[in-house]
Amino acid sequence: MTVEQGELARQSYRIGRDAFERGRYRESIERLQQAVELAGRNSILGGQAQVWLVSAFExxxxxxxxIALCEAITRHPHDTTRKEANRLLYILKAPRLKIRPEWRTEIPDLTRLDEGERASVPYARPTKKRSTPRRKPQPEPEPIDLSQVNTRDNGFVWVGILAIALLLGGLLWFGI
Structure with a gap:
């Protein structure tokens, strides 16, 4: 493999992987197959591209x-690629779970709606901003005249302190 082929293979691999991540699986398959051809099936890059190809086919x-491609990759010379292929093959051969229709949530496809159709779809309408009501500023409380405050000792405070002291003394006396 020449340097130019290696660079083209890496570029095709990158474009194919990005296409897969964006949901363009057909384009991804084309680019990844091109990367495998340029890099070679038994190279590290070729193995990585084949693993992504398995995901795109699925x-x-x-x-x-x-499954056929994944079984072929399980004999790849690179150890990490073989392990990844075995992991994917295990997932691909696992039985499919049956899902009841009432367990599913349908997500509407909004990609085909243009501006004219959006007005007729209730969930595509822009919501109106609700303005928060302004609160009326509350007047500041009148300052308290300290000369009129009762500062004499309150008998209840002494009763409370005595009750707490008796309680703590009893706890210490009985060792609880």
Whole structure:
């Protein structure tokens, strides 16, 4: 593999991986297959591209192709690629769970709506901002005249202190 082929392979791999992450699986498959051809099936980059290819095939519901490719990758010379392929193969061969329709939540596809159609869809309408009501400023409380405050000792305070002292003394006496 020449330096130019290596760079083209890395670029195709990057574009294919980005396309997969954006949900463009067909484009991803084309770019990843191109990366495998340029890098070689047994290279590290070729192995990584094949692992992404398995995921892209599965995303397009081409399960048989994904399993066949994954089984081929399990014999890859690079150890990390082999382990990843074995992990993916285990997932692909696992039985599918049956999901009841009432357990699913349907998410409407809003990609095809243009501005004219959005007005007729109730969940696409922009919400009106509600203004928060302004609170009336409350007047400041009148200052307290300290000359009129009763500062004599309150008998209840002494009763409370005595009750707490007796309680603590009893706890210490009985060792609780």
């Amino acid at each position: 995303a397009l519901e081409k399960r048989e192709e994904a």
